[in-house]
Amino acid sequence: MTQTLTIRRPDDWHLHLRDGAMLRGLLPETARHFARAIIMPNLVPPVVTGAEAAAYRDRILSARPEGADFTPLMTLYLTEDTDPEDVAAAHASGLVTAVKLYPAGATTNSASGVRDFDRVRPVLERMAEIGMPLCVHGEVTDPEVDIFDREAAFIDRVLDPLRRATPGLRVVMEHITTRQGVDYARDGKDLGATITTHHLVINRNHILVGGIKPHYYCLPVAKREEHRLALRAAATSGDPTFFLGTDSAPHADPAKESSCGCAGCFTATNTMSILADVFEMDNALDRLEGFTSLHGPAFYGLPANDATLTLTRGAPVNYPAKIETGDGPVTVFDPQMPLHWSVS
Numbered sequence: 001m002t003q004t005l006t007i008r009r010p011d012d013w014h015l016h017l018r019d020g021a022m023l024r025g026l027l028p029e030t031a032r033h034f035a036r037a038i039i040m041p042n043l044v045p046p047v048v049t050g051a052e053a054a055a056y057r058d059r060i061l062s063a064r065p066e067g068a069d070f071t072p073l074m075t076l077y078l079t080e081d082t083d084p085e086d087v088a089a090a091h092a093s094g095l096v097t098a099v100k101l102y103p104a105g106a107t108t109n110s111a112s113g114v115r116d117f118d119r120v121r122p123v124l125e126r127m128a129e130i131g132m133p134l135c136v137h138g139e140v141t142d143p144e145v146d147i148f149d150r151e152a153a154f155i156d157r158v159l160d161p162l163r164r165a166t167p168g169l170r171v172v173m174e175h176i177t178t179r180q181g182v183d184y185a186r187d188g189k190d191l192g193a194t195i196t197t198h199h200l201v202i203n204r205n206h207i208l209v210g211g212i213k214p215h216y217y218c219l220p221v222a223k224r225e226e227h228r229l230a231l232r233a234a235a236t237s238g239d240p241t242f243f244l245g246t247d248s249a250p251h252a253d254p255a256k257e258s259s260c261g262c263a264g265c266f267t268a269t270n271t272m273s274i275l276a277d278v279f280e281m282d283n284a285l286d287r288l289e290g291f292t293s294l295h296g297p298a299f300y301g302l303p304a305n306d307a308t309l310t311l312t313r314g315a316p317v318n319y320p321a322k323i324e325t326g327d328g329p330v331t332v333f334d335p336q337m338p339l340h341w342s343v344s
């Protein structure tokens with residue numbers, strides 16, 4: 001008997017689309033399954049102003065495959081010079097959905113991020129007033145803090161004080177990777193948290209045991225198994241605090257397979273198959289739609305999609321190991337397990 005599962009069309013609440021040939025080569029991978037995505041602004045140079053977001057949005061729209069039903073939801077990259085009025089105007093016009101906070105130096109292209117949080121206070125206060133969400137890359141950059149502890153330290157040292165100082169600010173804890181992240185998000189008001197596909201599947205052993213695996217290296221880096229299990233429990237719990245943000249982050253293979261490899265896992269191609277298998281394994285297939293298609297829109301105050309997506313269970317799913325782009329090949333995330341659910 002064929003088993004099928006029909007859910008509302010999913011959205012991706014955290015996505016890197018890049019620009020130029022990479023954008024044109026990989027946008028179809030997301031647009032095939034997802035109706036909307038929150039687009040990360042960490043281009044070089046970053047997308048800081050409303051005008052830059054409008055230009056980037058146009059480039060994304062013109063890279064859409066013929067007939068694709070895909071809407072990019074734009075974000076602005078928060079800097080210490082960001083103008084609160086520019087942010088408010090870009091939000092009011094519907095051009096921009098959220099602002100992204102990168103602590104300076106935390107990850108790929110974050111050099112223009114925030115060093116002194118007092119300098120962005122006026123922007124955060126304006127955002128709290130107008131109900132505009134702040135998407136946060138939650139890792140401290142203090143060289144004294146171990147990389148595996150950087151998320152937990154960020155919650156105590158930065159996120160909690162920042163939220164107390166700006167009541168009403170709606171915050172998305174992006175790509176949480178720890179039990180501490182799960183617990184803090186679950187207990188907080190005006191808080192959501194995205195979880196990636198790959199952090200539900202890999203722990204730090206996958207990166208380091210039996211040889212270094214550059215395609216499993218991303219930031220925040222995958223943690224111990226107990227943390228992966230906490231993420232699995234949160235994602236499959238049905239709690240609307242938690243929703244999908246793939247953080248699918250392509251780099252061409254030579255940039256990953258290098259003596260100083262870039263951070264990022266590319267999961268756009270097989271995310272929906274992986275998630276269906278993961279939720280099935282955890283006896284939570286009935287909660288997949290909440291995680292991929294309902295909780296995110298509810299947090300962002302948007303309607304869920306009317307269109308649907310149907311998954312069918314059958315013989316192991318085939319997907320390409322790499323996708324060729326005009327900027328070089330990009331390796332697709334390998335979940336190291338056969339996938340049984342394909343998108344029809």
Ligand code: DOR
Nearest residue numbers: 107108218219249263264
């Ligand atoms: O692994 C990551 N890759 N984490 C980030 O925060 C940035 C992203 C990228 O842009 O490559």
Ligand code: ZN
Nearest residue numbers: 016040247249
């Ligand atoms: Zn990201």
